Amino acid sequence: MLDVAWQITDLSFADGIRRMTNERGVDVILNSLAGESLLASWDLIAPYGRFIEIGKKDINANSDLPMRPFMRGATFVSLDVSRKIYDMPREVIGHTKKLLEMVKDGILQPAHPVHILSVSDIQKGMRMLQDGKLIGKVVFDLDQPHALVPNMLRTKPSFFFNEDKTYLIAGGTGELGLAIARWMVEERGCKNLLLLSLSGLKSEVAIRTVKELRQTGARIEAPPCDITKIDILRNILRKYAYDMPPIGGCIQGSMILRDTIFSNMTHDDWRTSTDPKTIGSWNLHTLLPHGLDFFVLLSSVAGVLGSGGQANYAAGNTYLDSLARYRVSRGQKAIAFNLGVMLENGFLASKSTLRERILANGVLSGVAPRQFFALLDKYCNPSLDVLPIDESQPMIGLASPAQILKRAPKYSPFPTLPFYQYIMYRAHKSAQAQVGEVDGSAKMRHAFLAAETLPEAGAIVAEAFRQRLLGSMPGSGESVVSGDTEALNKQIRSYGVDSLVAIELRGWFAKEFGVDVPIFDILGEGTLLSIGISAAAKSSLRVVADAPTE
Numbered sequence: 354m355l356d357v358a359w360q361i362t363d364l365s366f367a368d369g370i371r372r373m374t375n376e377r378g379v380d381v382i383l384n385s386l387a388g389e390s391l392l393a394s395w396d397l398i399a400p401y402g403r404f405i406e407i408g409k410k411d412i413n414a415n416s417d418l419p420m421r422p423f424m425r426g427a428t429f430v431s432l433d434v435s436r437k438i439y440d441m442p443r444e445v446i447g448h449t450k451k452l453l454e455m456v457k458d459g460i461l462q463p464a465h466p467v468h469i470l471s472v473s474d475i476q477k478g479m480r481m482l483q484d485g486k487l488i489g490k491v492v493f494d495l496d497q498p499h500a501l502v503p504n505m506l507r508t509k510p511s512f513f514f515n516e517d518k519t520y521l522i523a524g525g526t527g528e529l530g531l532a533i534a535r536w537m538v539e540e541r542g543c544k545n546l547l548l549l550s551l552s553g554l555k556s557e558v559a560i561r562t563v564k565e566l567r568q569t570g571a572r573i574e575a576p577p578c579d580i581t582k583i584d585i586l587r588n589i590l591r592k593y594a595y596d597m598p599p600i601g602g603c604i605q606g607s608m609i610l611r612d613t614i615f616s617n618m619t620h621d622d623w624r625t626s627t628d629p630k631t632i633g634s635w636n637l638h639t640l641l642p643h644g645l646d647f648f649v650l651l652s653s654v655a656g657v658l659g660s661g662g663q664a665n666y667a668a669g670n671t672y673l674d675s676l677a678r679y680r681v682s683r684g685q686k687a688i689a690f691n692l693g694v695m696l697e698n699g700f701l702a703s704k705s706t707l708r709e710r711i712l713a714n715g716v717l718s719g720v721a722p723r724q725f726f727a728l729l730d731k732y733c734n735p736s737l738d739v740l741p742i743d744e745s746q747p748m749i750g751l752a753s754p755a756q757i758l759k760r761a762p763k764y765s766p767f768p769t770l771p772f773y774q775y776i777m778y779r780a781h782k783s784a785q786a787q788v789g790e791v792d793g794s795a796k797m798r799h800a801f802l803a804a805e806t807l808p809e810a811g812a813i814v815a816e817a818f819r820q821r822l823l824g825s826m827p828g829s830g831e832s833v834v835s836g837d838t839e840a841l842n843k844q845i846r847s848y849g850v851d852s853l854v855a856i857e858l859r860g861w862f863a864k865e866f867g868v869d870v871p872i873f874d875i876l877g878e879g880t881l882l883s884i885g886i887s888a889a890a891k892s893s894l895r896v897v898a899d900a901p902t903e
Contacts, residue, residue: 367393401426463849514543518601526550526559532698553577580633606651615664630669646735652689677745693750720750815885841882867893
């Protein structure tokens with residue numbers, strides 16, 4: 354129960370709390386304040402008290418913390434829920450179940466007051482959240498068809514490449530490398546590009562593309578270079594260092610395929626495919642300067658999932674993933690894109706039959722150009738900090754569990770792999786829940802139509818409404834009416850219904866019972882039972898059933 358509330362717009366709250374506690378202080382402080390407000394709160398801690406920090410601003414800034422309160426035996430701990438989910442998932446699941454039970458039992462209530470704003474005032478609402486002085490929640494009312502919403506019609510580039518730096522693309526004269534070069538020059542203003550490949554400018558497409566890019570004023574050099582030979586690579590870098598700006602970033606997209614089953618694979622097959630990704634990538638890592646703006650490795654989901662007939666290719670990509678993790682652990686920029694099937698500008702772009710066969714396994718989804726270049730837009734940005742190790746290997750182009758269940762053929766080996774066991778389990782549970790919800794809805798509607806009196810029908814609606822608020826529907830093994838009169842007489846607002854939820858519930862009433870329940874009724878002082886009886890009386894499904902007989 355709340356006894357006293359203090360304004361935190363200034364530091365005067367500290368003096369008030371000292372007076373109230375006779376200078377003893379507070380035993381437990383749950384803090385999200387920052388700066389001087391945090392220090393003032395920390396100074397209020399009572400002997401052997403606990404200070405629990407749930408904010409991140411001072412932690413991210415590595416701010417100093419006074420030591421004097423520790424003389425009183427105080428404890429200062431930080432709670433980062435997002436980090437704990439990653440480090441201790443089982444413990445978090447247990448805590449979450451307990452919290453949901455407390456919400457269900459009404460022990461925990463939603464935050465109040467609720468500040469309801471028009472969707473037109475979204476900027477104002479965001480500022481309220483940012484200033485750190487808000488008490489309660491901000492809710493945007495979307496049920497306003499004529500509201501004007503500010504909108505940025507065109508996304509501006511987040512950055513442009515530095516004209517005083519040279520950017521290197523290994524595998525730069527291949528189809529994907531040329532597409533990247535065009536994006537860098539035409540979309541992001543790159544003025545100096547070094548495209549490395551075994552053959553150099555040989556294909557008509559490469560010659561034409563480089564010519565077009567040079568016409569924009571950019572300098573494009575495309576010498577033949579075997580990056581697996583460190584002396585050759587070193588000489589190329591030295592040659593162009595004389596009259597080109599220093600290297601500012603690197604994209605490693607080299608790839609040579611020698612597909613065959615592993616039992617038939619020769620040592621030459623293995624080396625030909627893996628060397629560009631292993632030795633070549635290490636040579637780039639070794640010879641290029643420290644402090645690059647980006648170091649992008651074009652890897653593949655094959656490095657994680659494996660790929661039949663491509664053990665060498667999969668191994669090479671696994672190496673790229675490990676190299677990215679190694680670089681970021683050393684404080685250097687790096688990221689490995691675990692790419693799925695590239696729909697355009699890649700090896701499979703012109704091989705439609707093979708592409709469709711791979712997609713038919715149901716596990717992969719295509720990667721569109723806009724998705725790929727959005728990745729480059731994010732991770733080539735020089736303002737981006739060095740990534741944490743666990744964020745240096747994003748997977749792109751992997752189907753969702755629901756898509757895998759729907760599309761994967763029964764003979765597909767992928768869903769049986771250990772990698773998929775958890776997500777497939779979640780997909781099955783989700784599918785079963787959806788079936789249960791459909792069965793529960795049908796049973797509830799049948800009982801509603803069979804009810805002989807209006808109070809009985811209203812009680813059925815009220816119980817279904819209660820189950821809906823709790824996030825479930827009566828299953829085939831449950832009674833449609835709980836018989837819990839006390840639960841049905843609870844006010845709707847005790848479940849924490851806000852205007853956004855009310856809009857959703859209005860649609861639910863219309864779908865399940867054929868009745869339009871005003872949003873203001875849902876947000877009002879009514880109980881579950883009063884709303885249930887009112888809805889049953891107005892339901893189009895029971896017009897005939899409740900009509901008076903002659």
